[in-house]
Amino acid sequence: MLKPLALSLMMFSGLGLATTQVSAEEFKLLKQISAQPTLLKNGEYKGNYYVPSTLKTITWGYLPNKDAKPVLTIPSGSTITFDTVSHEGLLEDQGRDAEKYFTSKGVKPEQILPEAKLITGSKLKHDFQKDGPHVITGPVYIEGAMPGDILKVEILKIEPRVPYGVISNRHGKGTLPEFPKRQKHDHASPENPEAYGNVSIFTPIEKNADGVWEGVLQTESGKAIRFPLNPFMGTMGVAPNTSEPVHSVPPSFYGGNIDINDLTAGATAYYPVQVPGALFYTGDSHFVQGDGEVALTALEGSARATFKISVLKSGKDKIPGQSRTQPLGENAEFWITPGLDEDLDEAMRKSTREAIRFLVNEYGISEEIAYAYLSAATDFEVSQVVDKTKGIHAMIRKADFSEFTDTNKK
Missing domain, CATH: 3.10.28.20 (Acetamidase/Formamidase-like domains)
Incomplete structure (x- = not known):
């Protein structure tokens, strides 16, 4: 069992956030398995197809459309593992510098994903005001998938890659218009992230005495709020039949940022295929989310997601509820x-x-x-x-x- 994370609380003056030190010895970082999409031939995930999050396999702020080039092709019925990267800690209102942001919260450099540092240090274009926030990994072409079919996605496992996440509230984005109660300034930029006036709460995760994962929210009194985790992927889906850019924020009939917290390990999602190969993608990993997700984000952090993906052929295979025009989910x-x-x-x-x-x-x-x-x-x-x-x-x-x-x- 993992020992509790070493917590050294102090207040970060810029945003008033709790900062904690995270010990590298207490959590095994789930590092990239391969630099290229591939079929894994050894190791814990032997036999799985694998997609890392690299500058060649991600989009930032947009979902794949029908013209997206697949990063990997797999047969129907394959098991595939994605290493995803959360956008939280990478965005412009957090400085667009993953290493600087997370080390300011007490995270040791060796516990910051190299992919996160690569993304924020790259010239990959991202407009904080216009583009979606999400880092999307894929798409993957599934052999035999055609419009009219259903893509069955069995969620086998969601594993935190890092021992921390972030909960954010941004102006005009949460349920309550009066939050955050900090002024936004016109000179806001990645070089001056405090001027955005947004609030991001750095939140470690740890295992309790019973071996159950918990989020740990430190309060001003020094006492912690502890709550169980329930990891799931906020974004899963297939490419819509359009050549227009597809913003990553609003979900739709093709799936996308649907944020249903019941689609955890053991659940299954069904998506109506829109284009040949389906072009499946995922991202926006959540460690836990309450119904409503009222502040804007839940506790979000980078995760490894493993799925079994199968094509259900229209008119041949049993499709729950028969024909489908929008996503469906199920669990036990x-x-x-x-x-x-x-x-x-x-x-x-x-x-x-x-x-x-x-x-x-x-x-x-x-x-x-x-x-x-x-x-x-x-x-x-x-x-x-x-x-x-x-x-x-x-x-x-x-x-x-x-x-x-x-x-x-x-």
């Missing part, structure tokens, strides 16, 4: 039907309509019965309200349909 207990819209009320309506459609097609019941069931027994959760397009998703309990399983097996 629930079917998850998202609703996405800039208006939260309309997102609720869309999630409800999709839940009804799913129940009718999957279990052969009437719309009236499905609607009644949802009202009586289904929780609708707010995934996030801060990504321009807001999200609500229905949590449909599978156990309630146990009498249907003989004729409606996955």
